[in-house]
Amino acid sequence: MHAHEEREWKTRKTRIDGRLQAQGWEVVPFDASRPLATYKSHAIEEYPTDNGPADYVLVSNGRILGGYSLDTAKQYPTHGSVKM
Secondary structure: OOHHHHHHHHHHHHHHHHHHHHOOOEEEEOOOOOOHHHOOEEEEEEEOOOOOOEEEEEEEOOEEEEEEEOOOOEEEEOOOOOOO
């Protein structure tokens, strides 16, 4: 892990994960073998997108609500689609 990646990872773990959890989101790593429908109130880490992995994708009852990447401060809105 490079210094930049380590800082980003540490920021996510120390600042963001707790905030997501406090709002009721369960933070979990991306698992390609797990169907999207099994996620109820989850923040999935490193979710693959057409633009590279989103740091977090928020999923409610199997539906992606949106995603976020700290690296570029990009938000990945979705409109009923998994592509971001």
